[in-house]
Amino acid sequence: MPPPAASSGRQQQQSLRAGPLLFVALVAVNLSTAPLLVTAKSLPRSRWVAASSNGGSLHDSSASSNARAVAVGVRCGATSSGKEDEGEDTDEPPRSPLSEGGLAATVKETISKLTGVVRSLLGGKGSKSGGAAGGGTKAKKSSKRKPNSSSGGFTEAFEAKYGKRHPKFNEKSFGDATETAWGRNRLCLVYIAAEKGSGGKAAKVDDAICKALADPEVAEFIDSSFVMWVPGGKSSAQRVAASAAAAKRVGARSLPFLGVVNSASETDKMTLERKLERSTVAMHHCNPPPSASQMVSWMARVLELKKNLLEVELAEQQRLKDEDTIYTERVEGYSKSLKDDALREVREREEEAERARLAEEERLAQEVLEAKQREDVERREKKAAELGQEPPESAVKGAEAKAATLMLRLADGSRIRRRFLRSDPMGKVLDWADVQGVDLDAQRLSSTMPKASFSHPGDSGMTIEEAGLGRQALLFVEQKPKGATGDSDGTVDEAEAAAAAGDEGTEREL
Known part of the structure; x- marks a missing residue:
């Protein structure tokens, strides 16, 4: 910020520059008005009478154009023609600046331009030079717009003039207000004021009407029975546009308008869509405008006469509500059915997958079993061939018997017998048992005399004589104990002995 001394010095310089300019402005105004007065005096009396009878303006197109020419000449510093200065009454229409308010307009325009130049110079703003000869200066136009003097909605303007006690004004769109009224099963009270400045x-x-709306009884009655709509908008232009559109829709012949609109739901036969049909069911003539009590009486009578519309629409709304409920239930039921079907399909797929898995496992197990069976058959056929012929029966007799007769009791209770050389290994006896269907992996052979058990392959190496079996012996099949290896401990537990007790007689027979 410049110091005070420098600031005051600059203001003095601007004042010195502005002084001559103000003097020039006053002189220019005097110069511009003098020819106008002379020209006005030169008009014939008939023109003066015509001008006074028309309110001070001559309705002559040529006179108007001449007035504009004179005004331009005055602004440029030129003078009127000599003929007009002398005030001669010629056939040519005088170029009078009085037409269309020429005198006042010219003076006002001249002062306005000169004031703009002075303000531009005093404010220190740059100006565009008109050239060395002209030396004219034009002030810059401000880009700022004037604030809207009509800001604020209807409610704000109403409260500013009539107080805050009033009905609830719906200033949204006309369609929104009527739809709200339909949803609440009410009629819509519409008030469209006359345009501002109608006078x-x-x-x-x-x-x-506004004074009546400010009455507490009227406000309470409207809030309890109607939805009231007024044209809304933050500017007067918006409110005027909303008023014009609404007036056309309600069929208003003139403004202000006070009426009642009913909304009914109808179904489009082509699209089957529901839409609201709006119709004006009552209008107040407003001639004279209603007082508070008259407005309440009028609204009460409208409700009484049009209550059947509300009853019909209420029944229609209930029907639509029931249809929506049924539709919603159907949609929910259908959705639930789809969900259940989806879950059932998922469960069925899972069960099918489980059955397929079990079937595959069973198939693989069966294949393994069949392969094992084929392997067993091949092994047993091979072992049967390797067993060879039995020793003759005579080899069993005598003190120096070289053979022994062994009887094998199978798991199904059947018995088989065969002769073996006492020098044959127990493995050959086990192979013989394998050929008869004994599962050597899970089963073993046991004897009671002596009490011993023989397993494959642990006991396969010892001979029959080393195993302690005499010329005649009884062997039976039993399951191997859990965790048992292929080796035998040469003993039989009590359970095995009890199981073999019944076979002692058979062994004696041998």
């Missing part, structure tokens, strides 16, 4: 009777009617 006269329309303004008085608007004032009377």
Whole structure:
């Protein structure tokens, strides 16, 4: 910020520059008005009478154009023609600046331009030079717009003039207000004020209606029975546009308008879509405008006469509600059915997959079993061939018997016998048992005399004589104990002995 001394010095310089400019402005105004007065005096009396009878303006196109030419000449510093200066009454229409308010407009325009130049110079703003000869200066136009003097909605303007006690004004769109009224099963009270500046009777009617709306009884009655709509908008232009559109929809012939609109639901036969049909069911003539009590009486009578519309629409709304409920239940039921079907399909697929898995496992197990069976058959056939012929029966007899007769009791209770050389290994006896269907992996051979057990392959190496079996011996099949290896401990537990007790007689027979 410059120091105070420098600031005051600059202000003095601007004042010195502005002084001559103000003087020039005053001189220019005097120079511009003098020819106008002379020209006005030069008009014939008939033109003066015509001008005074028309409110001070001559309705002559040529006169208007001449007036504009004179005004331009004055602004440029030129003078009128000599003929007009002398005030001669010629056939040519005088170029009078009085037409269309020429004198006032010219003076006002000249002062406005000169004031703009002075302000531009005093404010220190740059100006565009008009050239060395002209030396004219033009002030920059401000880019700022004037604030909207009509800001604020209807409710704000109403409260500013009539107080805050009033019905609830719906300032949204006309369609929104009527749809709200339909949803609440009410009629829509519509008030469209006359355009601002109408004046006269329309303004008085608007004032009377607004005073009635400010009455507590009226406000309470409207809030309890209607939805009230007024044209909304933050600017007067928006409210005027909303008023014009609404007036056309409700069939208003003039403004202000006070009426009642009913909304009914209808179904489009082509699209089957529901839509609202709006119709004006009552209008107040507003001539004279209603007082508070008259407005309440009028609204009560409208409700009484049109209650059947509300009853019909209420029944229609209930029907639509029931249809929506049924539709919702059907949709929910259908959705639940789809969900259940999906879950059932998932469960069925899982069960099918489990059955397929079990079947595959069973198939593989069967294949393994069949392979094992084929392997067993091949092994047993091979072992049967390797057993060879039995020793003759005579080899069993005598003190120096070289053979022994062994009887094998199978798991199914059947018995088989065969002769072996006493020098044959127990492995050959076990192979013989294998050929008869004994599972040597899970079973073993046991004897009671002596008490011993023989397993494959642990006992396969010892001979029959080393095993302690005599010329005649009884062997039976038993399951191997859990965790038992292929080796035998040469003993039989008590359970095995009890199981073999019944075979002692058979062994004696041998």
